[in-house]
Structure formats: structure tokens, C-alpha cells
Amino acid sequence: MNRLLKGMYYGPTSAQDGLFGLRCDQTPPEPLLHNAGWYNANGERLGWGSLTAIDLRRIASALTQREAFVVLTEIDTFWENAPWNDSYRDILEPTEGLVDAPGPAYIARKCCFVVIKDRVMLVNRDQALDLTRVRQSYHAFVGGLLCEVINPAAAWQLIAERSCREAEVLDIAAHQDMIMNDEDVILLSE
Numbered sequence: 232m233n234r235l236l237k238g239m240y241y242g243p244t245s246a247q248d249g250l251f252g253l254r255c256d257q258t259p260p261e262p263l264l265h266n267a268g269w270y271n272a273n274g275e276r277l278g279w280g281s282l283t284a285i286d287l288r289r290i291a292s293a294l295t296q297r298e299a300f301v302v303l304t305e306i307d308t309f310w311e312n313a314p315w316n317d318s319y320r321d322i323l324e325p326t327e328g329l330v331d332a333p334g335p336a337y338i339a340r341k342c343c344f345v346v347i348k349d350r351v352m353l354v355n356r357d358q359a360l361d362l363t364r365v366r367q368s369y370h371a372f373v374g375g376l377l378c379e380v381i382n383p384a385a386a387w388q389l390i391a392e393r394s395c396r397e398a399e400v401l402d403i404a405a406h407q408d409m410i411m412n413d414e415d416v417i418l419l420s421e
Contacts, residue, residue: 233395235271235298237332240278249278251290251300256280263287263374264343268308272299272393274334279308284376287344287351294348299393302344335394339387344378347389353378354386 240255249255253269255278262281269277282302290300309330345352353373371380381389 233271233298234295235277235300237271237275237277240269240280251286251293253278253280253286253290259283259286261374263376264302264304266305266309267343268303268305270301270303270338270342272301272335272390273332273395274336274338275332276308276330284374287346287376290346291349291351294346296348297393298347299390300346301338301342301390302346303338303341304343307341307343335390339390340383342386342390345381345386345389347393351376351378352381352386352389355380355382 234250240249240253242255257280259281262283265281266279267282268279269282271277277300287302294300342354343356345354353371369380370377372378
């Protein structure tokens with residue numbers, strides 16, 4: 232059963248009631264990210280709010296093996312895919328609301344954290360999208376939290392593996408313009 236549902240944090244909940252102890256628009260002291268967007272692997276927004284290292288650690292410990300909690304910055308959540316911005320229109324899901332469900336390709340491209348069972352990964356956006364380096368990673372402390380630092384290709388793969396729309400995420404032809412815009416080269420093969 233998928234516990235990470237679109238809009239699940241939008242209603243009024245207390246900090247104790249929401250899954251992982253989160254509530255929409257939360258503003259804890261000393262966050263790692265302010266007003267971040269929270270997404271499932273299908274590119275559907277669960278909610279938004281500031282996140283701390285404790286939040287990310289708690290989420291990682293409570294996720295199942297098939298779940299991914301994907302975090303985007305405030306800019307990529309609210310501004311880059313806003314209705315008035317045409318920059319990413321070609322990779323957003325045409326039938327979905329641009330802010331609430333930009334789709335797996337968009338979140339795979341823009342995520343800054345990918346959280347899976349017992350692992351918090353910080354995505355190093357300075358690394359090219361090169362699948363020959365998917366397994367290369369290192370660790371760094373971020374706000375007191377030990378994170379695995381991965382490249383965008385590894386983030387893309389982790390999201391694809393957990394999305395019920397895996398074929399869409401891995402369909403390079405459909406997203407070639409998006410990939411080539413940043414001069415990234417990606418080769419996907421089994």
C-alpha cells in the first residue's frame with residue numbers, strides 16, 4: 232500500500248498526527264531547508280515546509296523499501312514550475328497541476344534530497360548526469376546529519392526504481408531536450 236499520497240499533508244494536522252511527524256507549512260527552528268517541497272517518487276507533492284536534520288532522519292527510518300521521499304527547494308517547488316514560468320513546461324506532466332504534480336522527471340531533475348529506507352542522500356547538482364558514475368558517492372555532514380552525497384544520475388535512478396511510472400522516468404527520448412539543455416549526457420541501459 233502506498234502511504235505517500237498527493238496532498239496528504241494539506242489538511243490541518245498536528246505535528247504528532249502527520250506521517251513522519253510532519254505538518255504542512257511547518258517552520259521548525261534551524262531548518263536545513265526553508266519551505267521545501269515534499270514529493271513522492273511519482274512526482275506528486277505531499278506537502279511543503281521547512282525540514283530539519285531530525286525530520287530527515289525520522290523519515291528515513293520510517294519509510295518502506297519501495298518508498299522515496301523527495302525534497303525540492305522552495306524555488307523549484309513554487310517558482311520554477313509556477314503557471315507563469317514556461318522554462319520547464321516541456322518536462323512537466325501536461326494533465327497535472329504544475330505545482331502539485333510536476334511528474335517524476337521534473338523532481339528527478341530538480342531534487343536536492345532523496346530519502347529512502349534508512350538513507351538520506353544529498354544530491355550534488357554540480358556533478359554531470361553520467362550513469363557510469365551512479366555508484367560513486369561519498370558522505371558529508373549537513374546540519375549535523377550524515378548524508379550520502381550522490382550525483383543526479385543516482386537520484387534519477389533511485390526515483391525511477393520507486394515510481395509506479397518507472398518507464399516514464401527512464402524514457403530518455405521523452406526528456407532529451409531537458410537533459411541536453413544543461414549539456415548533460417545520459418545513457419541508460421540494463
